[in-house]
Amino acid sequence: MSYIDMIKERARLDKKTIVLPESNDKRTLLAAARIVEEGIADIIMIGDEEKIMDGAGWLEVDLSKVTVINPKTTPKLDDYVNLLYETRKAKGMTPEKAREILLNDYLTFGIVMVKANDADGMVAGACHSTADTLRPALQILKTAPGVKLVSAFFVMDTVFKDQGENGTFLFADCGLNQDPTPEELAAIADTSSRSFKSLIGPKPVIAMLSHSTKGSAKHALVDKVVEATRIAHEEYPHLTLDGELQLDAALVPSVAKSKAPGSSVNGHANVLIFPNLDAGNIGYKLVQRLGGAEAYGPMLQGIAKPVNDLSRGCSWQDIVGVVALTAVQAQLV
Numbered sequence: 001m002s003y004i005d006m007i008k009e010r011a012r013l014d015k016k017t018i019v020l021p022e023s024n025d026k027r028t029l030l031a032a033a034r035i036v037e038e039g040i041a042d043i044i045m046i047g048d049e050e051k052i053m054d055g056a057g058w059l060e061v062d063l064s065k066v067t068v069i070n071p072k073t074t075p076k077l078d079d080y081v082n083l084l085y086e087t088r089k090a091k092g093m094t095p096e097k098a099r100e101i102l103l104n105d106y107l108t109f110g111i112v113m114v115k116a117n118d119a120d121g122m123v124a125g126a127c128h129s130t131a132d133t134l135r136p137a138l139q140i141l142k143t144a145p146g147v148k149l150v151s152a153f154f155v156m157d158t159v160f161k162d163q164g165e166n167g168t169f170l171f172a173d174c175g176l177n178q179d180p181t182p183e184e185l186a187a188i189a190d191t192s193s194r195s196f197k198s199l200i201g202p203k204p205v206i207a208m209l210s211h212s213t214k215g216s217a218k219h220a221l222v223d224k225v226v227e228a229t230r231i232a233h234e235e236y237p238h239l240t241l242d243g244e245l246q247l248d249a250a251l252v253p254s255v256a257k258s259k260a261p262g263s264s265v266n267g268h269a270n271v272l273i274f275p276n277l278d279a280g281n282i283g284y285k286l287v288q289r290l291g292g293a294e295a296y297g298p299m300l301q302g303i304a305k306p307v308n309d310l311s312r313g314c315s316w317q318d319i320v321g322v323v324a325l326t327a328v329q330a331q332l333v
């Protein structure tokens, strides 16, 4: 069974309700139909029911089992206005602004539904930038208890079944934190280890990636990863983690032996922590587009409730996968 089929099976065991607010996006409509058909999650779409059903008609898909909420007609609007106002009033939110936002911004509407426990999670980003998708989620849902930093990871299901966890890896941060400090990189390694255990496999082996292996290059960029590795060892001593490592020293045992003898990673990394968002975002797209991997994400970790993003380049199948993963995250909240 493929990785994502296993995740779908887990999602079906305790069905959750996921909001897909981008009801004007064809891939989202196709995904919604498939998700309900396969029993992966119950789906709520936001918008005008007639338009959504017209779209379904054009695409020849059945959305009769999807719940549609229209912000303009829902009796819950006043409750949501109050919730958004209360959550953001210290940041200048007024009841009038909250109403205006909720009537016009379906992403924020979906996030407020999750905050109000009227849905278990949300997936969006097929036709919104990551910044526009994640900003309201961070502002309204905030971090999970005990977590300082939210970060974004991809589940990468590669064709290399003898590597990673049966070919599956976690890559972070590929979507949110642009230039994490050493402390933040160490924290990303820790939350990535937890995400790996909950979604991929029992034994995360974490590589702190760099263009240098164990001092082979000198530069401030290298110093940052060396310091992040030191902090990770100090703060999270239970992790199997090493750095600074080049990608080949992280993934190829023979290269690890020559470049980083004695490394606890030893060429068997299944969690790759990138030094910044340029490396992470370019890295995941290379593995997806030239390496033929399935890429599910950007998934958020460290946020209070599951809200996940998509690439604007996603397929409808990617959306189905991210919804299944979101439903499993929701089972674990």
Ligand SMILES: CC(C)(COP(=O)(O)OP(=O)(O)OC[C@H]1O[C@@H](n2cnc3c(N)ncnc32)[C@H](O)[C@@H]1OP(=O)(O)O)[C@@H](O)C(=O)NCCC(=O)NCCS
Pocket: 091, 130, 131, 132, 134, 135, 138, 139, 143, 148, 149, 150, 151, 174, 175, 176, 177, 178, 281, 298
């Ligand atoms: C997401 C992003 C827009 C947030 O930055 P921003 O718009 O400047 O927003 P701010 O820094 O003002 O943060 C907004 C809120 O989110 C919170 N926040 C931002 N980043 C956070 C993080 N990593 N963890 C936890 N909270 C965070 C802030 O504390 C702030 O909360 P507050 O308003 O209650 O004080 C920004 O990090 C970004 O653009 N990241 C890159 C996204 C991207 O393009 N990725 C590539 C494609 S995947």
Ligand SMILES: CC(=O)OP(=O)(O)O
Pocket: 125, 128, 129, 130, 174, 175, 281, 297, 298, 310, 311, 312, 313
């Ligand atoms: C994850 C990502 O890169 O998103 P987008 O392609 O939408 O910028």
